[in-house]
Amino acid sequence: RLFVTSGVVHKSRMTVEDCYELGKIAYSDADYYHTELWMAQALSQLDEGEESPIDKVTVMDYLSYAIYQQGELDRALELTKRMLKLDPNHHRANGNLKYFEFQLEKQRKAEDEKKEEDKKRVLDKRDAQRERSKDPLPERKKYEMLCRGEGIKLTPRRQxxxxxxxxxxxxxxxxxxxxxxxxxxxxxxxxxxxxxxxxxxxxxxxxxxxxxxxxxxxxxxxxxxxxxxxxxxxxxxxxxxxxxxxxxxxxxxxxxxxxxxxxxxxxxxxxxxxxxxxxxxxxxxxxxxxxxxxxxxxxxxxxxxxxxxxxxxxxxxxxxxxxxxxxxxxxxxxxxxxxxxxxxxxxxxxxxxxxxxxxxxxxxxxxxxxxxxxxxxxxxxxxxxxxx
Known part of the structure; x- marks a missing residue:
């Protein structure tokens, strides 16, 4: 796997087991963002055909829960359906399927109500800034991009x-x-x-x-x-x-x-x-x-x-x-x-x-x-x- 930081290219190879174990450590710390990253990498390598004693269903079990904890119910639901295709009798996946569908419908209703409320009020610039700062995922992505030397650049005029x-x-x-x-x-x-x-x-x-x-x-x-x-x-x-x-x-x-x-x-x-x-x-x-x-x-x-x-x-x-x-x-x-x-x-x-x-x-x-x-x-x- 290649990664770039400040113009320096680093190269290392990690196995499915490596990614899985790192994902489990993040999971035990309730760090679901990094749980998702490591479990997604493990699943990607399994999909590519890498042999491993870790099976896809085990990885997807952690991955779907980590995604759910970050509020992405649509993705968690799709992953759960994929799990059930591989293991139709998976007890937790069957329970999660019903729960995710119920929560997704509840979330959609709440979002519709919020849209109606948003139409009735106009946020000033500072309030909008604060609202953005409450959403950790977009900020996290920008933070990590900037740390890699990527991200927003000044326009020639500003430069x-x-x-x-x-x-x-x-x-x-x-x-x-x-x-x-x-x-x-x-x-x-x-x-x-x-x-x-x-x-x-x-x-x-x-x-x-x-x-x-x-x-x-x-x-x-x-x-x-x-x-x-x-x-x-x-x-x-x-x-x-x-x-x-x-x-x-x-x-x-x-x-x-x-x-x-x-x-x-x-x-x-x-x-x-x-x-x-x-x-x-x-x-x-x-x-x-x-x-x-x-x-x-x-x-x-x-x-x-x-x-x-x-x-x-x-x-x-x-x-x-x-x-x-x-x-x-x-x-x-x-x-x-x-x-x-x-x-x-x-x-x-x-x-x-x-x-x-x-x-x-x-x-x-x-x-x-x-x-x-x-x-x-x-x-x-x-x-x-x-x-x-």
Whole structure:
């Protein structure tokens, strides 16, 4: 089987048993999306004539249930009918056939009712964006395509508006004689990359300070607010304060100089390490309106912007991707990317939903600074328009 990542072609051969076992592991974790992928691959190889002690009915039993769990009743029903042609007395398949037919009819009635309701209301742009984000499958496909180096590309017209420049951030005193190298990565949302923004010696200092503290990364539960591990964020992280070392203090000052934003209210520098398979699936950095207490304990408001250092190159995988707009930023040691999570009005920019692609070959080191609203009142004044 061939797969391509970031221009690199990899080749390996997996048997029906290999695919089947991987599918069972995903099934035991209730990961029905990947159960479907592996069981479908096993079934495809059986259909091609590959000999195996695993029979088609066994594979289709797992596959039809995984498809049903993802809400695709039509496909689950067709697969169940195919199972019964091979084994008419299959007890579970006969029961599922009646159940799927009943649920399909119920679903069709519900869809008809929903269509009628949709005609009576018009969603604004933000609501439509939120509705799309609730459907995990299309986003998942875009996410995986972008991680493979595929997906949406900028039109020539939009591409022509992206530039590289030397920036001194409106003649900042520390940048007048040493302006930074700034490159536009994407236009909407505006994502910029800074080249040669952190030195190798600074990177080594940050890594050495972080290594003894690295622990499995956690997320904040949107309902309880409790920090917990999650299967969609696989990495280790540590936090470093400016008062601990002059290098960290210097890095924080550099971010302030380049962005023009106040660092006193920003979070500490977070260092993250992703091994092979390490990833962070699509998420927002800012707190949405349905989680008003997301950063209440900090007392510094929402996360207005994100600064992300790349502290290593990655042989394959590891990109930062924005599925909603199709942007993909690939790791390059010594660079950093920056974007605003909130519009100047304070409203969240839902197009900044992003993800860290799985590392396929190598080891990925990054560090990030989450910058908050408090202290930015005069540095980034509020706008009157909701989406400016």
């Amino acid at each position: 022509s508006r992206l530039f590289c420049r030397y920036s001194n951030n409106n003649r900042h005193p520390r940048l007048l004689l040493a302006p930074v190298k700034q490159e536009d990565e994407w236009d909407r949302p505006w994502i910029v990359r800074y080249h040669e923004i952190i030195s190798d010696s600074e990177i080594e200092t940050v890594k050495e300070m972080a290594k003894p503290r690295l622990r499995r990364a956690t997320i904040s539960n949107p309902i309880t607010g409790v920090l917990e591990t999650a299967p969609y964020r696989i990495s280790k992280s540590a936090w470093l304060s400016g008062y601990e070392h002059s290098t960290i203090e210097r890095i924080n000052q550099r971010i302030e100089d380049v962005t023009g934003l106040e660092m006193d209210t920003a979070e500490e520098l977070q260092v993250a390490n992703y091994g092979v398979g390490g990833q962070y699936e699509p998420h927002f950095d800012f707190g949405r309106k349905d989680e008003p207490d997301a950063f209440k304990e900090l007392g510094t408001g929402n996360r207005i912007a994100t600064w992300l250092f790349y502290m290593s190159d990655v042989s394959a995988g590891g990109a930062t991707v924005f599925p909603d707009v199709g942007a993909a930023v690939w790791p390059k040691k010594g660079t950093a990317v920056f974007w605003y999570n909130l519009f100047a009005s304070g409203e969240g920019d839902y197009s900044t939903r992003h993800a860290a692609c799985p590392v396929l070959v190598g080891n990925k080191w990054v560090s990030n600074k989450w910058i908050h609203e408090r202290g930015q009142e005069f540095r980034r004044p509020c706008a009157l328009s909701e989406v400016e």
